[in-house]
Amino acid sequence: MVIITFSLLSLLLLFINPLPISSLNNGLALTPPMGWSTWNVFRCDYSEVDLMEMADILVSSGMLSAGYKYLNIDDCWEASYRDPISGMLKYNETKFPHGMLALSDYIHSKGLLFGIYSSSGERTCQEYPGSWQHEFLDAALFSSWNIDFLKLDCCYQDNIKDRATAYISWSKALSIQNRSIVFSCDTDELILNENNLEFPFQWAPEYCNMARISWDINDEWKSTLSITDRAANIYYASRPGYWNDLDILTVGLGEQTIEEYTSQFSLWAIMSSPLIAGNDLRKMTKEITNILTNEEIIAINQDKLGRSGNMIRRALDGSYEVWAKPIYYENMSLIYDINNTPRFSPLPFHAVVLLNRLNITANITLEFNDLFDHRLSPHPPTPIWTVSIRDLWLHQDLGRFVETWKAINVPVHGVRMVTVLLLNATNPHR
Template identity: 40%
Template sequence: MKRTLCTMKTKLIILLLLTSTLTAGAQMYFGTKKEVPDSVFNALAQTPPMGWNSWNKFGCNVSEQLIKEMADAMIATGMKDAGYEYLVIDDCWQVGRDEEGNIQIDPKRFPNGMKALADYVHAKGLKMGIYSCAGSETCQGRPGSRGYQFQDARTYATWGIDYLKYDWCSNEGQKAEAAYRTMSDALKACGRPIVFSICEWGENEPWKWGKGIGHLWRITPDIRDCYQCVFDWGGVGVLDIIDKMADLYPYAGPGHWNDAEMLEVGNGGMTRDEYITHFSMWCMLAAPLMSGNDLRNMDKETIEILTNKEVIAINQDKKGEQARRFMDMGEKEIWAKPLDDGELAVCFMNRTENSWKLDYDWKKQTIYFADEVNIHRKEYKIRDLWQHKDIGTTERNTRHEIPAHGVLMVRLTPIK
């Protein structure tokens, strides 16, 4: 009996020592920072994130100097003043792992390291984003985060990262929800609030499970710089994305957004009217606004589109609703988005190759949102958000010539 008690005590002491060792190890690994509680994590991205991403324009050609120049340009061009804040380095910044498994930065392209670069970005009043992948490799064959999620998240926190785009290449048959939840848990454990961008291309319907795991989720393959186009090797045009977004409005709201992909405005593949449609609809759809062009060399037209504060205000409205396709007349559509304080954004979208001579009688159509907006009961002032002027009220018809592939985007404010 005494021998049994002695054995039990010995086992208990060993167990306590082992537990103490594991706890000490965890503290060494995560540091002394507390976990990010769900309440703090879920409070991030209360409006769609706005910023810039390197991929569309620069692909793998990223560097410390490029990011610094983009940070400077974001301020000089008025982008920061318009609400853009994240600078996201996409794929190709990483080259391997050291003997302890720590992710290694390309020393030639980022000679001073990510912490110094993040400090530079933060000193400008901006935020820093980075890219990784749920698979063993990224889409460009660099080391992914599979098996290193908690280690990588802690590293990002020590660098001062504010945003993580997490791709889906080389996923090796993982279950998407479980894979993204693991990284989400790692980000919550790292001690720093980091916006989490789920980028699995809509393959596993992330809008159904992404809330609480991430703050935004891609709903299509990569965007291409075209209004409507077909690729046999992947990629979608602006209209394809809009059509995919149309039925997903129930899943969008503060802290959880359907991601319509990065913006192509300014990259040269579309006309001015097509870029205005692209930007207008991303704002109507409450999509994240991540520009993907060279901010250092924007012409006046591109700056005017990307910094249109009246249009951006529709995207950033705190009510956080995604627009709905109120009327589909084939190639002519009317989209409506309820706003805070009983206002309404309406976008008339012309998908045809010809101009649309609009003559719209507001009283014949009922745009109605749960008693918040009712054009039959109230009169609304109509403001053209691209001409920056009032163009009448809902008491009389709105007449406007909408160009091919163009839009008329207006804000309705009740007249008291």
């Protein structure tokens, strides 16, 4: 057996990028955006004082250090009308007596970035002025406020073509500003319309840095599973510059178990979803902090190879799933047989999530051939794989394993999340 080693990222991309899907080329969101949003905690009841407090806590809690750099305000910051002379959006002066630019300056002074909300329709979802036919005017306004992130909803539009057109117009409007603004397309209403035959993930990558791929999330386990099931079918769309958005994290909202929150965070991470937290930072427990700031899990989400994980195995009865994501590794091996012919070209380093969907604990086996399958028909036979495994929640190296590894007693609705590094592949007949 001859082993040839490469350390080229482009070579890795060659093996896992079979679908030439373009993404928005604005130089932003080369890894999934991370931040915090007001919606789950405040809905419409917030002011500049609340946002300044959240900015302070993002820093003091370690969230910023962990990567959560965007502080995003959602709907309800607006006044109830546009300026009658200029046509510009106005902010609510009662909520923001010092103005939006002053708030932006405060957020930036903390080392954070500032995100804002609008809707592509004539009204926002909460009945404030929307951006329909004001895209370029509003983009210039947001740029003047030093905005770094825009979430664009799609309420109050009846025509699907108009909705999609509005996102394209906004993308163009943002591209001509003198400020780099991540474009988050909240496209769930497009998905829900049963007559819509062209889903957002089919067109959004060219115009958006991230786009919703499912309906709004709720703080319940079945909602996590429903979104995960949908994401499994479209993982291929994500890549640097565009990411499938599985929606705001519900971790810490209080209606699920710690195991369920751990599972959600693991799944969002391995699927390369943007990680936008939505919990009350003022009441964040140590357990929730440990989930949201786990550096090893976040590193999988932010991996520079820039791929999304996908489901590689599911039990026939739906009781468990195995998800895998190729991870960048400095040394990639191409292993040749004795005739110097490539037998397989496996990516040697993967993150893996083993998910227990049952209401009882379960043992779940990882078959290494699922990760390193050479995709050749029965000749030659499958190699014997030797790997090393590290548990990312326990922060422990588990050792070397051959052919399979069994996760014992995976909790109810829980996961084991590990990295698997290929060490050796041998011919079983030699």
